[in-house]
Amino acid sequence: NAGVTQTPKFQVLKTGQSMTLQCAQDMNHEYMSWYRQDPGMGLRLIHYSVGAGITDQGEVPNGYNVSRSTTEDFPLRLLSAAPSQTSVYFCASRARRETQYFGPGTRLLVL
Amino acid sequence: SQQGEEDPQALSIQEGENATMNCSYKTSINNLQWYRQNSGRGLVHLILIRSNEREKHSGRLRVTLDTSKKSSSLLITASRAADTASYFCATDPYSGAGSYQLTFGKGTKLSVIP
Numbered sequence: 072n073a074g075v076t077q078t079p080k081f082q083v084l085k086t087g088q089s090m091t092l093q094c095a096q097d098m099n100h101e102y103m104s105w106y107r108q109d110p111g112m113g114l115r116l117i118h119y120s121v122g123a124g125i126t127d128q129g130e131v132p133n134g135y136n137v138s139r140s141t142t143e144d145f146p147l148r149l150l151s152a153a154p155s156q157t158s159v160y161f162c163a164s165r166a167r168r169e170t171q172y173f174g175p176g177t178r179l180l181v182l
Numbered sequence: 183s184q185q186g187e188e189d190p191q192a193l194s195i196q197e198g199e200n201a202t203m204n205c206s207y208k209t210s211i212n213n214l215q216w217y218r219q220n221s222g223r224g225l226v227h228l229i230l231i232r233s234n235e236r237e238k239h240s241g242r243l244r245v246t247l248d249t250s251k252k253s254s255s256l257l258i259t260a261s262r263a264a265d266t267a268s269y270f271c272a273t274d275p276y277s278g279a280g281s282y283q284l285t286f287g288k289g290t291k292l293s294v295i296p
Contacts, residue, residue, distance in 0.1 A: 104283055113288035121282050168212045171284055173225040
């Protein structure tokens with residue numbers, strides 16, 4: 072099993088550009104989530120999904136969109152990048168009431 | 183808002199000493215999970231302890247859970263320089279609480295001095 076994979080590992084964007092962060096898992100997990108991590112802030116939940124076709128907002132959803140058309144994939148879209156979205160983004164997946172597994176992260180710099 | 187709150191925020195110890203980190207939370211939980219994050223790296227799962235368990239061990243790690251006090255502790259025995267990292271607790275809320283996602287604290291930054 073590859074576990075949770077994320078691409079790209081690092082990205083530089085200009086303000087106003089859009090992009091999609093990819094996330095995939097091969098563990099057949101129902102739950103998938105996107106977090107951002109900023110210095111001193113811990114992990115903050117952006118969006119999550121409890122199954123294909125079902126998504127919901129987390130703590131900091133503004134500026135981001137998600138969709139979940141399959142169990143395996145959960146892409147995160149930045150609609151119009153802003154410097155405040157400079158962060159490290161982690162995707163995670165788990166089965167209900169079980170261990171959550173994280174991807175390696177995507178470092179995003181918005182200029 | 184963050185459910186779990188770790189204490190202390192930072193901890194510095196000598197190699198060979200024990201390190202204890204605490205986590206407090208607010209609502210009923212299904213389980214509580216501890217993670218380690220080395221600088222610039224991803225999160226590595228350490229231990230999951232369920233609400234009906236009081237103590238769990240994994241190698242040099244010991245986790246306790248007190249649901250009456252809504253608190254957990256992570257003990258690392260005989261610490262090594264390689265244990266230097268940030269440690270996070272995450273709570274899996276009881277399904278009746280209306281939330282399905284783990285929420286994380288801000289972490290404890292552990293420094294183990296050789």
